[in-house]
Amino acid sequence: MIRSVDTYLETERLALRRFTADDADLLIELDSDTAVMRYLTGGVATAPEIIRERHLPHIIAGYEKWDGDLGLFAAHERDGGAFIGWFCLRPEPGGPRDEAELGYRLRQAYWGRGYATEGSQALLHKGFTGLGLRMIWAATMAVNRGSRNVMGKLGMTLADTIPTPPDMEMVEGSEHGGVRYEITKEQWEQR
Numbered sequence: 001m002i003r004s005v006d007t008y009l010e011t012e013r014l015a016l017r018r019f020t021a022d023d024a025d026l027l028i029e030l031d032s033d034t035a036v037m038r039y040l041t042g043g044v045a046t047a048p049e050i051i052r053e054r055h056l057p058h059i060i061a062g063y064e065k066w067d068g069d070l071g072l073f074a075a076h077e078r079d080g081g082a083f084i085g086w087f088c089l090r091p092e093p094g095g096p097r098d099e100a101e102l103g104y105r106l107r108q109a110y111w112g113r114g115y116a117t118e119g120s121q122a123l124l125h126k127g128f129t130g131l132g133l134r135m136i137w138a139a140t141m142a143v144n145r146g147s148r149n150v151m152g153k154l155g156m157t158l159a160d161t162i163p164t165p166p167d168m169e170m171v172e173g174s175e176h177g178g179v180r181y182e183i184t185k186e187q188w189e190q191r
Contacts, residue, residue, distance in 0.1 A: 008073050011122045014115060016073040016087055019059050023074060024052045026083050035108045039144045042171040062090060069131050070100060075119055084110040089123045089136070098134040100127055102154075116150045124154060128185045137182045143173030148181075155191045156181035 009016040019027075028051050030036060034043035046055070062071040072088040085106035091097050102123055104116050127133040138156060140147040141164075162178040164171075 008068075009122055009126055010078065011118050013078055014084070014119050014122075015076050015078050015081075016119065016122075017076070018063055018068065019056065019072065019074050019086075021056065021060065024048070024056050026074065027051045027056060027086075030085055030105060030107055033108055036105060039141045039147075039171060039173070040168070042168075066090065066097070070097075075104075075106075075115070083107070084115060087119045087123060089127055089131075098132060100131075100133050100136050102127075102136050102138045111146070116147075117153050120150060120154055124183065124188055128188050133185065135182060135184045136188075137180055139178055139180045141168075141171065141173055142176040142179050148179065151181040154183065155187065156183040157187075 006017045007015050008018055028046075028048045031046035031051060034045070037043050037045060059072045070090045072086055072090065075084050075087055076082060077084060085104060088103040089100050091100050102120055104119060106115060124136055127136055136156075137159070138147075138151050139162060140151075142148075142161070158179055159182040160180040162180055164174040164177050168174055
């Protein structure tokens with residue numbers, strides 16, 4: 001269970017917290033599911049040593065870089081505390097601090113329950129009302145209908161198409177490229 005002091009954000013059903021050095025196994029399990037990784041690596045699992053030695057230290061360093069306000073956050077069900085995945089709200093490397101990427105990666109057992117929308121809506125609210133963000137964006141593969149539907153539910157609009165990065169050319173649907181959705185603070189306030 002999450003101690004309230006560790007909580008970054010709560011919704012009706014979710015509690016988001018900062019990752020710690022003890023969380024490698026949660027990320028390893030998440031990134032070893034071929035369905036979860038389908039639109040990221042073509043279903044190839046992330047090697048455990050990459051998560052332990054690179055990804056997790058990078059996540060934790062982000063909290064210091066952004067004063068604990070932005071980053072990648074572990075998501076748990078409030079009822080029972082099960083780890084369901086993660087959400088992120090963070091600037092691009094080298095990008096302006098008032099523009100942040102919204103993202104999520106959920107365990108397959110928790111798909112289709114509205115968690116991606118619920119967590120993302122709460123992050124939009126926090127970003128625009130408490131963190132001084134001017135614009136929030138999200139990107140996915142053009143063929144990833146599930147994520148695109150969530151972006152639409154959030155009021156984000158298609159802003160651009162993006163080429164497939166070379167390290168993702170093996171992914172199913174990569175020939176269609178990616179899409180970037182955006183929402184500004186003004187657009188969000190008008191919803």
